[in-house]
Amino acid sequence: MSSKFFPLVHYTPEQGKYELLPFRFEPFSEDEVVITNAVGEFHFLTRNKLNALVDHKLHPNDPEYQHLRARHFLREQNDQAPIDLLALKTRTKLHRLANFTNLHLFVVSLRCDHSCPYCQVSRQSEDKAAFDMTRETADKGLDMVFRSPNPALKIEFQGGESLLNFELIKYIVEAAEKRNETAKRELAFVIATTLSLVTIDILEYCRDHNINLSSSLDGPEDLHNKNRPRPGRDSYAKFVEGLRKARDIVGYDSVSALMTTSPASLGRVKEIIDEYLKHGFGGIFLRHLSPYGFAIKTKSYQSYDVDVWLKFYREGLDYILELNKMGIPFTEHYSSILLTKMLTADNPGFVDLMNPSGAGIAAVVFNYDGDIYASDESRMLHEMGDSSFRLGNLHKNTYEEIFTSDVLLSLLDDSFTSSIPMCSECTFEQWCGADPVFHHAMYGDILGRKPESEFCRRTMGIIKHLLEIMRTDKEAKKIFMRWANKC
Amino acid sequence: MPHTLQLDSSVYLIEAVEKAAYRFIDRIAVVISKADGHISLAITVDDKHAANAEKILADFKKELLDQNLRVKIKAETEPMRNLILAYTFSKTGLQS
Numbered sequence: 001m002s003s004k005f006f007p008l009v010h011y012t013p014e015q016g017k018y019e020l021l022p023f024r025f026e027p028f029s030e031d032e033v034v035i036t037n038a039v040g041e042f043h044f045l046t047r048n049k050l051n052a053l054v055d056h057k058l059h060p061n062d063p064e065y066q067h068l069r070a071r072h073f074l075r076e077q078n079d080q081a082p083i084d085l086l087a088l089k090t091r092t093k094l095h096r097l098a099n100f101t102n103l104h105l106f107v108v109s110l111r112c113d114h115s116c117p118y119c120q121v122s123r124q125s126e127d128k129a130a131f132d133m134t135r136e137t138a139d140k141g142l143d144m145v146f147r148s149p150n151p152a153l154k155i156e157f158q159g160g161e162s163l164l165n166f167e168l169i170k171y172i173v174e175a176a177e178k179r180n181e182t183a184k185r186e187l188a189f190v191i192a193t194t195l196s197l198v199t200i201d202i203l204e205y206c207r208d209h210n211i212n213l214s215s216s217l218d219g220p221e222d223l224h225n226k227n228r229p230r231p232g233r234d235s236y237a238k239f240v241e242g243l244r245k246a247r248d249i250v251g252y253d254s255v256s257a258l259m260t261t262s263p264a265s266l267g268r269v270k271e272i273i274d275e276y277l278k279h280g281f282g283g284i285f286l287r288h289l290s291p292y293g294f295a296i297k298t299k300s301y302q303s304y305d306v307d308v309w310l311k312f313y314r315e316g317l318d319y320i321l322e323l324n325k326m327g328i329p330f331t332e333h334y335s336s337i338l339l340t341k342m343l344t345a346d347n348p349g350f351v352d353l354m355n356p357s358g359a360g361i362a363a364v365v366f367n368y369d370g371d372i373y374a375s376d377e378s379r380m381l382h383e384m385g386d387s388s389f390r391l392g393n394l395h396k397n398t399y400e401e402i403f404t405s406d407v408l409l410s411l412l413d414d415s416f417t418s419s420i421p422m423c424s425e426c427t428f429e430q431w432c433g434a435d436p437v438f439h440h441a442m443y444g445d446i447l448g449r450k451p452e453s454e455f456c457r458r459t460m461g462i463i464k465h466l467l468e469i470m471r472t473d474k475e476a477k478k479i480f481m482r483w484a485n486k487c
Numbered sequence: 488m489p490h491t492l493q494l495d496s497s498v499y500l501i502e503a504v505e506k507a508a509y510r511f512i513d514r515i516a517v518v519i520s521k522a523d524g525h526i527s528l529a530i531t532v533d534d535k536h537a538a539n540a541e542k543i544l545a546d547f548k549k550e551l552l553d554q555n556l557r558v559k560i561k562a563e564t565e566p567m568r569n570l571i572l573a574y575t576f577s578k579t580g581l582q583s
Contacts, residue, residue, distance in 0.1 A: 451511065
């Protein structure tokens with residue numbers, strides 16, 4: 001009796017009859033390459049298998065064949081699913097673009113009670129009221145905020161020390177809430193502050209208006225106070241006291257902290273991480289210095305290079321993985337952003353790692369004097385005398401003039417990674433970003449030569465380290481999967 | 488005195504040679520010319536890398552092969568890239 005079914009061989013693909021889907025490769029070791037597909041999914045492959053794949057000689061029974069088919073590196077004739085899935089994942093990765101600007105930074109004062117040598121915003125001394133934003137300027141800023149089509153709007157108050165102009169913060173919060181009664185956006189507020197000036201009244205106000213606090217903790221007391229001098233040399237004590245009060249009044253998870261790697265931080269990464277654990281934080285953002293403001297003037301930025309910082313980062317990440325393996329959940333946030341891009345179809349929308357650049361279209365800055373900048377780094381450059389990325393002024397320009405200005409459009413158009421030499425064929429392009437302001441500040445043009453770019457070397461260094469960990473340590477890869485798939 | 492390298496232009500693509508030279512721009516300066524079925528390269532290693540010249544030149548030759556392969560993959564998958572992007576935005580109303 002004949003079978004009602006075709007024999008199994010009927011379903012076996014014919015050798016060599018597959019089609020390559022777009023992918024890129026980069027040597028990873030002597031005999032191995034890492035390959036990424038059109039949406040940044042990756043796989044390791046030996047050189048021999050890579051050549052067999054490209055020459056259409058990879059046998060359907062080869063274990064790699066199914067991996068490569070499942071991850072959209074090749075498709076058999078008439079396979080439609082890979083095209084559907086790649087299109088869906090591409091749309092998912094780009095979905096934030098159509099929403100336009102989410103983050104609006106109001107520099108409410110450039111005054112500050114600290115005098116940090118690595119300050120990147122060129123703060124002014126505390127008593128110069130000329131560096132405060134006025135209500136009139138704030139109103140114009142809010143006009144811009146509510147012109148954004150984004151259903152979610154975040155307003156972040158920046159300084160200097162933003163709490164030195166808390167009366168204006170209150171004014172902006174209440175005016176935004178009033179406007180939002182009809183605008184109906186998902187409205188969020190953040191105050192960037194050292195916590196040195198928080199009072200019970202301020203914190204109760206934050207609680208009542210759902211305002212989060214973003215603060216700074218550089219490490220143990222001696223390091224924090226060295227990095228962040230203020231009269232009384234009590235920055236750390238003020239932070240700890242402010243943190244305790246803020247958690248009590250506003251809520252435990254309402255306060256986050258950022259660290260900056262100063263020259264004095266090098267060699268102390270474990271102590272810095274322990275300090276974050278001691279204060280109950282669930283993670284740390286190991287941040288390098290940026291080439292702006294006092295970080296350049298005081299030569300803090302020039303005091304360590306990319307290789308030195310990468311060593312610091314790797315030591316820190318290794319320690320964090322050890323902690324996780326011991327059952328202490330703790331995240332390195334910058335790695336987490338990259339891993340989200342490497343391991344999921346989501347794009348976290350982190351401005352430094354966006355393509356097209358997030359300047360203006362993900363975040364925009366309203367300076368205390370009404371000037372509008374494409375990013376926080378752009379206003380930092382302005383304070384150093386370079387106004388290349390000033391988009392206009394709240395009192396002089398309309399929304400249309402600002403967001404269709406030649407400055408912004410050129411910045412975005414010219415910095416697409418897909419049209420930058422070396423980025424355009426880079427295996428890691430899907431995970432990386434343009435960062436035109438950094439390249440302008442360092443190299444005098446928004447592209448820079450990538451082989452010489454610190455941004456490129458640093459990002460590549462981190463990515464290769466993350467890949468190596470995932471290639472050799474299954475337990476660490478599971479931890480990374482958790483970081484990348486946070487709810 | 489620059490190092491010279493002659494490549495058979497039926498094997499190496501000029502686009503691949505240019506890309507390899509660009510990737511090594513932080514270590515070497517390359518002058519590229521093409522004649523009589525050959526691509527000729529005059530390579531000057533930057534002074535600060537002179538001690539590693541041999542290693543850099545060996546890595547550069549490997550990079551030439553990688554870039555050649557990349558150009559081949561890119562050419563073969565170009566219609567597919569265009570198809571995926573066109574399909575991605577086909578229902579958004581954004582295309583003209």
